[in-house]
Amino acid sequence: MTDSPLPTGSLPTHPGEVALPGARFDARPLWLLAALVLLAFPLIGNGASWLTLTAAGLAMGLIVFIMASGLTLVFGLMDVLNFGHGVFIAAGAFVGTSVLAGMAGWVGSASALQNLGAVALAMLAAMAVAAALGAAFERVIVRPVYGQHLKQILITMGGMTVGEELIKLIWGPQQLPMPMPEALRGAVLVPWFGGEAAAVEKYRLFAVVLGLAVFAGLLWLLNRTKLGLLVRAGVQDREMVEALGYRVRRLFVGVFVAGSALAGLGGVLWGLYQQSVVPQIGAQLNTLLFIVIIMGGLGSTLGCFVGALAVGLMANYTGFLAPKLALFSNIGLMVAVLLWRPQGLYPVR
């Protein structure tokens, strides 16, 4: 059907026989991930530990991805550098802690359904608060500084400092425990060669499943809906999308709010991962988020995903192999990636 010049039947459903060079999906960044996982194996030496660390790395990476996905789209769509993104994480984490503490009965219950219900409620509450905070943050702090990067950096950082102090005012400056529900405590033993068994914490599996679900949902939204089409087009050329009659500004507010909600969700997940929350959680994670989105290619969701997994794996492997290098390792990884691809793993423009 592709060779008929004047088609009247259905539209083509596959790219046709014409091979265009380079039209194929670029899988090399995925090989980087595989290489990282495989390279760690002989270094760690012990299969069971390797599996445990890999599971922890994937869980951490997926949580970081949930937090960073909104940030990268906000930059891609409106060129906004939001250094205050961490405040949504912190707000989500603290709201989640309060909800879980308030539902101690369900959290400690023997019923897995009640356990998961408590976690789900904590997440929904965290997302709602983070979304509302995001909407206010966009209106009050971000909107007056559109197109001015330096001012964006300064004022969004200021916004985060204010947010952090407000959290201290409400919840106090000390570290709070994040109660882990019964059903998510403990580990599953995965049999490994030679009789050894690898312990993989249940919560990490839970975080991996949830993270993959969020990733799949985002991919569906971005690739299968008109809304996603507008976001992808807007990231490449905002002006043209506006000239086609779409209100990119409004779309951006939606993305900002959704990204804030995801950061709030990530805050709950991170709190549970660490089993405690501190008011500085936002500032601590901010650096990591920026490493991830710069490494991935600013504006790219897939790049953000690969970058987050790489960072999560790297942090866990080096944390085990050379704890003193743990902080440096992620920056080192970013430097290496940028030397290879200066525009990031998946450049968008």
Next chain:
Amino acid sequence: MTNALSLEGVHTHVGPYHILHGVDLHVPAGQVTMLLGRNGAGKTSTLRTVMGLWPASAGVLRFKGQAITAMTTPEIARLGIAYVPETMGIFSELTVRDHLVLGARAARRAEDLDRTRLDWLFGLFPALHKFWLHPAGKLSGGQKQMLAIARALIAPCELLLVDEPSKGLAPAMVMKLIEAFTELKRQRCTVLMVEQNLAMAKALGDRVAVMDNGRIVHTGAMAELADDEVLQQRLLGLSLGVAA
């Protein structure tokens, strides 16, 4: 004759630069108006000002009698003004299909596109059908230009702004574009087109406006300018060749 679009004393500043110095331009409905002039004369800036991408700092712009001076770009586009920028505005990661879905605001998916219109566009530009699911970044320059035009035409528009469609294209491709625009002309589509290719301007234009230094310095019938070599020399610094 009613004007689809009119600009009265329009000034545009971009940052510290004063680019348009009081443009007066009238685009009659149902005709093709060519906007000619040397590089830097302000042709592209005029189109961008109409679209609200560089808002006018003084003067009035009207579309079918309604003032659009203070409107935002999406509002202007929603009045039925379609735009093909000089840069073509192609989203290299998106497929040909995605571009046409974006061009039709009411369509959520390719299946919602108006089939009659789509088949008409496929007839004008067969390459778009051939590369339907390919990323647009892989298309040739001419194919990208066709895609940009098709995207502007997939939904009915009241006014089409086209910025240098022949730029950088091979002569055979330019001939194809002329064919496609001739078809549009037959449909009494209102067009304002910036062109440097004088053969194309002559083949398509009903009216012509010539710009220099951010002002309109000549308006009239295209045929009149095409027949007057002295005028061409004076306005454009070159000649179309009267005989053709």
